[in-house]
Amino acid sequence: MHWLSEEDIRFLGQRPINIRATNFFERCWSEGAETYANRLKAGGFEGLKNVLDVGCGIGHWTACLAGLNEKITAIDIDEDNLKFTGEIIKKLDLKNVSLKKDNASDLSFAEGEFDGVFSYSMCFITDWRKTLKEFYRVLRKNGRCYVQANDLGRYLYMFMEEPNKSGGYDPRQEAIDAINHSFRYFSGGDFTPGKQLIMPMDMVLKEMREMGFSIAASGADGTINLSGQKSLKSFYPDNYYGVTGAYEILAIKE
Secondary structure, three states, rough: OOOOOOOHHHHHOOOOOOOOOHHHHHHHHOOOHHHHHHHHOOOOOOOOEEEEEOOOOOHHHHHHHHHHOOOEEEEEEOHHHHHHHHHHHHHHHOOOOOEEEEEOOOOOOOOOEEEEEEEEHHHHOOOOHHHHHHHHHHHEEEEEEEEEEHHHHHHHHHHHHHOEOOEEHHHHHHHHHHHHHHHHHHOOOOOOOOOOOOOOOOHHHEEEEHHOEEEEEEEOOOOOOOOOOOOOOOOOOEOOOOOOOOOEEEEEEE
């Protein structure tokens, strides 16, 4: 498995990353390849021919997907993210990864092009109903779709505890904005690109089933384990104040 060295992590962590602070980049990449590879194996994202990585961001999931599968197409709406991930791909010499700027809610790919769609911590900044329909469209029959998202509990935690607050990041205000945006979205379909939306887990599961997905597994972040992996790490608590927070869904296109 290709992975950045400690020296590379320190060097690249000082580069401007428009969506994440330096400490986020260093924290994610310092986890090591095994942490992410085990999660991917547990969800069956190993040995697939053609995988779409939606929202590649800082490239850590992309690198692990590339080490486990034949071909990866990594997309992001942000050109700076793509340039940054492109540097990582070049440094790691990942020849089976291609990058493309694309909109998750209006994908430019053909119907049935992929046998896997992977999206970690991204759908909630899109019009997620349209995004999930696009995931279904570009998947082949029996293709697998992994989605990780946030329910209300995550935003309650951000409001109450203000995790990782810094001069450039206000988690309490982000939670307030997400809740306000969600009220508008659910009451009238109003959506602002890039603004976070609450994705109630029960609602997402219901709508994915109505689209034609069968649900292979679902639960709190890091709990899906179809392959019996012995070491899985969750990046979030199971719930916040008894309310569902970050969760994951693995679905199959019927």
